[in-house]
Each structure stands twice: as C-alpha cells, then as structure tokens.
Amino acid sequence: MDLEYVKGKPLFTNINKINHQFNYLTENLETDVIIIGGGVTGCICGYYLSKNNIKTTILEKGRVAHGSTSITTSLLQYELDDNISQLSNILGLENCLKAYNLGLLALKEIDDFICEYGNKCDYIKRDTLLYTATNLEEKAIKQEYSLRKENGFDVEYVDSSNNKYPFELKAGVTSKNGGIEIDPYKYTMQLLNVSIDMGLNIYENTEVKNIHYYDDYIEVETSYGYKVKGKKVIVATGYNTALFTNRNFGTKFCTFNIATKPIENLNKFYDGTLIRDNSDPYNYIRSTVDNRIIIGGEDISFEQMQNKELVKQKYDILEQRLKSIFKNIKNIEIDYKYCGCFISTNDNLGFIGNDKNKNLWYCLGYGANGILFAILGGMFLSKLYKKEVVKDLELFKVNRFDS
Numbered sequence: 017m018d019l020e021y022v023k024g025k026p027l028f029t030n031i032n033k034i035n036h037q038f039n040y041l042t043e044n045l046e047t048d049v050i051i052i053g054g055g056v057t058g059c060i061c062g063y064y065l066s067k068n069n070i071k072t073t074i075l076e077k078g079r080v081a082h083g084s085t086s087i088t089t090s091l092l093q094y095e096l097d098d099n100i101s102q103l104s105n106i107l108g109l110e111n112c113l114k115a116y117n118l119g120l121l122a123l124k125e126i127d128d129f130i131c132e133y134g135n136k137c138d139y140i141k142r143d144t145l146l147y148t149a150t151n152l153e154e155k156a157i158k159q160e161y162s163l164r165k166e167n168g169f170d171v172e173y174v175d176s177s178n179n180k181y182p183f184e185l186k187a188g189v190t191s192k193n194g195g196i197e198i199d200p201y202k203y204t205m206q207l208l209n210v211s212i213d214m215g216l217n218i219y220e221n222t223e224v225k226n227i228h229y230y231d232d233y234i235e236v237e238t239s240y241g242y243k244v245k246g247k248k249v250i251v252a253t254g255y256n257t258a259l260f261t262n263r264n265f266g267t268k269f270c271t272f273n274i275a276t277k278p279i280e281n282l283n284k285f286y287d288g289t290l291i292r293d294n295s296d297p298y299n300y301i302r303s304t305v306d307n308r309i310i311i312g313g314e315d316i317s318f319e320q321m322q323n324k325e326l327v328k329q330k331y332d333i334l335e336q337r338l339k340s341i342f343k344n345i346k347n348i349e350i351d352y353k354y355c356g357c358f359i360s361t362n363d364n365l366g367f368i369g370n371d372k373n374k375n376l377w378y379c380l381g382y383g384a385n386g387i388l389f390a391i392l393g394g395m396f397l398s399k400l401y402k403k404e405v406v407k408d409l410e411l412f413k414v415n416r417f418d419s
C-alpha cells in the first residue's frame with residue numbers, strides 16, 4: 017500500500033476479518049494478461065478477463081484491497097460529479113447522457129454478478145438523492161431534474177412539499193433504485209474468489225519494480241527478481257502511475273470520510289438513501305449493514321493532506337455536518353476517520369485503454385464513479401483483448417486532453 021495515499025483508520029479493512037493471505041511470486045511466469053494492482057479495479061478486471069477465458073495474473077505489491085479500496089465510500093450511482101448542464105459544456109449533451117447510461121449499465125452488471133454468485137458483499141440496491149439546501153442552487157437542481165426526466169431517466173423532483181428526509185432541503189432529484197452500496201473489501205474478495213475458480217492467478221506482496229516493452233509482449237520484473245511475461249499489461253495501480261508514465265491524468269485531491277458507531281434503530285431516522293449535496297465542497301452520505309452512517313467530502317488539495325491541523329478541522333466539520341443533518345439521532349459517536357488521495361478530471365471520467373504503447377493498457381477509475389468505471393474497464397478491455405470493436409472506449413481515451 018502507498019502509505020502517502022491513504023491515512024487514518026479505514027472502516028472496511030477494520031470491521032472485516034482479513035484472514036486470507038495470497039502467496040507471493042516465487043517463479044517466472046507467462047500469462048496472457050498481467051494486471052498490476054490488486055485493488056477493486058484490478059480485481060474487477062481480473063473477473064471480466066477470467067470470465068472470458070483469458071489467462072490472467074494479478075500482481076499486488078501489498079495486501080489486496082488495502083489501498084484506496086479500503087477507504088472508498090462505495091456509494092455507486094450512475095450520475096457523475098457535476099450536473100448535466102455543466103458537463104455538457106465539456107462533453108456535449110449526447111456524451112454526457114451516454115456516460116450516465118454507461119453508469120446504469122455498470123450498476124446492472126453488479127446486480128447480475130450478485131444474482132449469479134450470491135450476495136457476499138453487503139450489496140444493497142438504494143434510492144439516490146441529489147439535493148440543495150440553498151435558494152441559489154434551486155435552479156440548477158430543477159434543471160438537472162428536467163434534463164434527466166426528458167432523457168428517460170427514472171427521477172422524481174423533491175421540494176419542501178414532499179420532503180421525506182430528516183433535514184431541510186430546497187430542491188432535490190431522487191432516482192428510485194438509482195444506486196448501490198457495497199462493502200468494498202468483501203466485494204473485492206468475492207470477485208477474487210469467483211475469478212480464482214475460473215483460473216485467475218493472484219500474488220500479494222509482489223511489487224512490479226520494472227517493465228520492459230517488446231513488439232508483441234511485455235515483461236515485468238517483480239520484487240525478488242522473478243519475471244512475468246504477458247501479451248498485455250493492465251495498469252490498475254490507482255492514484256500512483258509513476259512507474260509507467262509521467263502523464264498528469266487530472267487534479268489530485270484529498271477527500272475525507274468519517275463513520276459512526278452502529279446506531280440503534282437507525283432505520284427509524286434514515287432509510288439508507290445514497291445522499292449527495294450539490295454544494296462545493298460537497299458532502300455524501302450512506303449507511304452500512306451494521307447501522308453506521310458514513311459521511312464524506314470536504315476535499316482539500318493533495319499537498320494539504322500532510323497538514324494535520326487542517327485534516328483534523330475537516331473531520332470536525334464532517335462530524336458537525338452529520339449531527340446537523342441527523343438532529344433526531346441522539347449521542348452519535350464517531351468510530352472511524354480516514355482520508356486519501358482522489359483524482360478529479362475535467363469531464364468527470366476515468367481512463368481506459370492504451371496510451372503510447374499498444375500493449376500497455378490503463379484502467380484508472382478517476383472521478384467519483386471509480387468503481388463503476390472499473391466495471392466498464394473490465395468489460396471493455398476483455399472485449400478489446402478479443403479484438404472486438406468497443407466504440408464507448410472513445411469516451412475514456414487516455415490521450416483525450418492532449419490537443
């Protein structure tokens with residue numbers, strides 16, 4: 017794990033028993049695809065490739081799901097960080113709607129995975145709410161509602177007349193069953209267990225130290241000197257891509273989460289809707305199956321993550337905000353506080369596909385929808401491996417900001 021990318025005491029790797037350890041690499045290997053990084057992204061890619069009978073090996077330098085995956089809120093929604101009206105200026109309306117629809121497709125993929133292999137990751141289908149408490153942003157929310165409604169998304173408009181939430185709002189857009197929550201550690205482990213049964217290899221404590229490019233294959237050198245040769249490499253190293261490229265993919269931030277202790281009778285106060293507010297800095301809220309509330313947001317620049325005083329202030333702001341939103345819940349106690357790196361892109365989309373070398377592919381779930389982008393990445397890259405044309409890859413092209 018890159019210690020500088022994650023700080024604090026993550027909820028999900030602390031409440032789960034981490035009793036399984038995968039072997040480290042002790043021999044040279046040859047495979048079809050090498051995935052570098054055993055976070056949720058690498059394991060999602062491993063699942064799709066294995067499902068398509070592509071011989072795949074994941075190399076993880078530390079422990080599986082202990083990087084950014086250990087601190088993701090795992091609030092999965094089809095919508096993007098910015099609203100359609102803002103994003104249309106960058107992406108165009110058509111691409112913006114396409115991205116929303118791809119989000120829905122990725123959510124459906126998770127539903128199908130759970131149907132096929134069972135719910136071993138605290139998966140819950142949830143309604144979502146995007147809201148504002150200020151008069152200033154009422155118009156923006158109305159516009160987001162209208163654009164989604166006109167374009168066939170299943171949404172409802174909320175204002176003070178039909179507000180069922182325990183806090184005041186001026187305007188909101190809800191999507192019935194528009195989101196999913198999961199436990200990211202359990203989900204990653206479930207993906208791995210399913211994929212290993214289909215032939216996936218995974219090695220923990222195996223860092224890729226060097227990479228050699230040839231015409232038709234790539235060879236990576238790992239810690240202790242063992243080499244792995246593959247036709248393609250997928251970089252799924254999260255926010256650290258320095259070994260492969262000096263490309264600056266987006267703007268690095270630090271974002272924060274706090275999680276409460278389990279709250280008695282939580283469902284009397286909060287129905288589990290995935291909540292996001294429209295302000296800047298924004299907040300987002302979800303619950304967990306053991307009745308905690310997680311609130312996140314309050315982003316600062318990545319460099320400021322070293323400023324202990326500022327970090328403490330951000331946790332305090334989140335705690336106050338949580339208590340002001342859920343005024344009816346007495347004695348809320350905070351159990352976990354953690355923060356980490358996050359990369360934001362102008363068009364809110366991640367990066368999938370190759371850059372300069374045709375055999376080195378990226379799957380980088382940047383932006384707030386990282387896990388859904390990883391699912392699209394897994395689907396698209398396994399098709400690409402089989403030489404199928406994947407038109408939607410255009411949206412996620414690595415060099416799209418070059419000109």
Ligand SMILES: Cc1cc2nc3c(=O)[nH]c(=O)nc-3n(C[C@H](O)[C@H](O)[C@H](O)COP(=O)(O)OP(=O)(O)OC[C@H]3O[C@@H](n4cnc5c(N)ncnc54)[C@H](O)[C@@H]3O)c2cc1C
Pocket residue numbers: 017018052053054055056057058075076077078079080081082083084085086087088089090091092222223224225252253254255256259271272273312354355356357358380381383384385386387388
């Ligand atoms: C506080 C917070 C909240 C978030 N909330 C959400 C959310 O609600 N929804 C959402 O979709 N996304 C969210 N994100 C983004 C989210 O974290 C990512 O989408 C996802 O967890 C990233 O997973 P990953 O596998 O790409 O990265 P990581 O989990 O960081 O995995 C990368 C792995 O690569 C390994 N690695 C790196 N270099 C090497 C090497 N040289 N050799 C071998 N292994 C290597 C690392 O050890 C690491 O385990 C959030 C992020 C943060 C910080």
